[in-house]
Amino acid sequence: xxxxxxxxxxxxxxxxxxxxxxxxxxxxxxxxxxxxxxxxxxxxxxxxxxxxxxxxxxxxxxxxxxxxxxxxxxxxxxxxxxxxxxxxxxxxxx
Numbered sequence: 587x588x589x590x591x592x593x594x595x596x597x598x599x600x601x602x603x604x605x606x607x608x609x610x611x612x613x614x615x616x617x618x619x620x621x622x623x624x625x626x627x628x629x630x631x632x633x634x635x636x637x638x639x640x641x642x643x644x645x646x647x648x649x650x651x652x653x654x655x656x657x658x659x660x661x662x663x664x665x666x667x668x669x670x671x672x673x674x675x676x677x678x679x680x
Contacts, residue, residue: 588615588622588652590643592629592636601635608643622647623679627658637667640676655679 590608593600612622624643629636640656647654657679659667667673 588612588619588647590622590624592624592626592639594628595631596629596636596639597631597633598635601639605639605642608639609646612643612646619652621653621655623655623657625657626660626663629660629663632660632663634666634670636663637670637672637676641672644675 588611590611592608593604596604608624615622622643624640626636626640644654655678656676659676659678664673667676
């Protein structure tokens with residue numbers, strides 16, 4: 587299982603660098619992994635950019651034929667995903 591870790595802060599200011607780092611990790615791990623989990627447990631400060639980063643990671647994982655899930659999504663971010671209609675695209679990790 588490929589595991590991606592979100593940083594403690596993920597706002598518009600950090601989004602590009604965070605996405606690049608996550609995608610680099612994803613590309614490196616995808617050769618041998620079939621399932622990708624994004625760990626959001628460290629996330630404390632965020633805005634809607636965090637959703638955009640998660641959705642882009644999901645897009646890359648699915649394009650590579652892998653499954654994607656999110657672990658420890660903060661309740662406020664889960665609520666934001668529900669409000670924007672993308673909650674079903676970010677399933678919780680088992």
